[in-house]
Amino acid sequence: MINSMAAKHAVWPKEDDAIFGLAAKAQQAIKKYGKDKVIDSTLGALADDDGNLICMKAVYDELKSMPNENIAAYALVAGQPDYLDAVQEACFKEYRPEAYIKAVATPGGTGSVRHTIYNYTNSGDSVLVSDWYWKPYVTISEEYGRKVDFYNLFNDKNEFNIKSFRESFEKLLNKQKRLVAIINSPAQNPTGYSLSDDEWKQVIDLMVENAKDKENRIILLVDAAYIDFAGKGNERRKFFKQFSNLPENILVVIGYSLSKGYTMYGMRLGAAIGISSSKDIAEEFYYSCAHSNRANWSNCNRGAMEVMTRISNDPKKSEAYEAEKAIYKNMLHKRAEAFVKASEDAGLEILPYRDGFFVSIPCDNAKAISDKLMEDNLFLIPLKKGLRFAVCAVSEEKCKKAPKMIKSIMDNIQKEK
């Protein structure tokens, strides 16, 4: 009997994705009890008040009216040049940093995280991630024999914990002389936190200070997957300007995704955008990512690039797209507001929500609470440090109800102990 054929580094537990498993259970409950009886807050995608996935008309009308050859043809390995321009424009808007900037197309934001971790760390290095985090940061790191170190995202005032970030950052950098630090902002998954511009300044001051040692290689990965649903207007993009004229041994990579902003989750398109004061470093980034593209998925979804470019380059289409997005941004804002308010009313402690698809509830026994809530037909995602509630997927009305239900189960479990 042969037990294993894979190389050691590629043997993983035979486990299926937990989130999709819970989502499937929620769907079963909906079939059994009806939509109005179930709160399905599992998946990170915008749904209307009936729980149907929102697909932006501006996006899908464009896709479906395009000539077939714009979907069928291979894209260039690094991405179509007009897409790479348009995606930078979409990311930075009026806050483009003064720097050399090069973009490469990736499948969603995931690809950009993969490129940054694999290409900018060595085997055995640790990547720096906050203690509330998107799980694939760990999946990507472990795939490549990298470790993950965690800093505390919040201090006791529920602000960005620059002290904890600094300690972990300097400890790892001094040891490795090279560090990839990930900040998922604005609209962090799973907490909904966004660093303030002043908090960003503290992060950058810390990086600049540590860049004085020219042997240090500092790579900041800003995962901005949810930026298109953050803040009023473009206020949550202001911090990009702070990436202007940084020392050459600081490389900033923006992980940008079209999944949320264009409701293109299943089409798999995003970009890795590298920002450097050095032309050479920006080009090294581009060719490093292009090589990785060729070596992993070859090239990205051509039709998705074309849709995005066509909308961006046509003022009328662009206006229609922005107007449509504004409706959903407003809907999301109202839902989150309702959830935050109802949490206050119910005495449910939540983490500081600013923007985006999720709210998090800190607690010790997330799995037990989640299991109990399922009996009440409320489905959410248990994490190590708490529960994630997807306001993106739940109507305002249900967002008002959920906190009380969660609080009640938490109190019961507390009493039983």
Place this chain on the structure above:
Amino acid sequence: MINSMAAKHAVWPKEDDAIFGLAAKAQQAIKKYGKDKVIDSTLGALADDDGNLICMKAVYDELKSMPNENIAAYALVAGQPDYLDAVQEACFKEYRPEAYIKAVATPGGTGSVRHTIYNYTNSGDSVLVSDWYWKPYVTISEEYGRKVDFYNLFNDKNEFNIKSFRESFEKLLNKQKRLVAIINSPAQNPTGYSLSDDEWKQVIDLMVENAKDKENRIILLVDAAYIDFAGKGNERRKFFKQFSNLPENILVVIGYSLSKGYTMYGMRLGAAIGISSSKDIAEEFYYSCAHSNRANWSNCNRGAMEVMTRISNDPKKSEAYEAEKAIYKNMLHKRAEAFVKASEDAGLEILPYRDGFFVSIPCDNAKAISDKLMEDNLFLIPLKKGLRFAVCAVSEEKCKKAPKMIKSIMDNIQKEK
């Protein structure tokens, strides 16, 4: 001045893809001289006689009439279950081997090659590839610090060189105790060669012989990207049956792609299909690939999966799709036949063509010949060991003309020496 930020393993030459560069030059020539004056044989995609990309109506009508949510939604990490069934059916047809078989969705065939190389070799290992080869095998291997060893694809009778394959295979396996060997058949890129069923038997006998040492781990990657344009009916699938009931320390992986068979190049969908006599090994393969999916691109193009599944599961749609494909398969066959015949007439030596998109011409000075041919407005791809002519992209009429043009330039360059 900082010269580099990337980790050493991720620094690559600042070079753009050569094929797309030549394709761009061909397009310029078409603009300048007109379509009828230019033979553009650069890109590996089916084009009609006017050089326009062929997009199958059955495929794009389905895509464009589908509900948006079937395109917008995330797919499951390993792929939608109905797609994973349909893709196995499409790959094997009536020649499904008797074995445990598990499939995972990948972006095109590239992703399946990536998974097999990364997950089934160790750092520093050599992968076995034929001397006529698709370049990304090397790009993928070098991305991950793997080396490539080459066997001679042909013996002096222009048959599959089992002797050379055996020598390299046993040398590497004895050294590494683990080997990924790649055979790109049927319809090899770039030669158009397909192993006969008897040649496959020789390969399998060799593997079984070496599997007697239970410490050996033998992984055969069959890159079948062009299978949908190979042979009459399903004759080029017969060899799959030979993968039945193999020893447990042989894992066969089929790299299947929808790029060519569905003219979905830009949509990036394929599958890695693992075949083993052991249920455990097949499951290990599945979870290893699923982990890699999550860690690289998260999940694959949902709309592409839906299109494929809907066509497969509806007899009428399936029939329309097969009928449409048969037209293009026939068109391709006639072009290749014309090229082979014209080569004979012109005394141009070509490698043994059996099926698929490309024909190869062995020669020593491919780059110089290609440069000269560009002056005559004939564009093809220079490789290390010869020239690749894409019959998929060139009309039958032009396929009749090209061999004489190539032969004439080759003779001239020979004379000048």
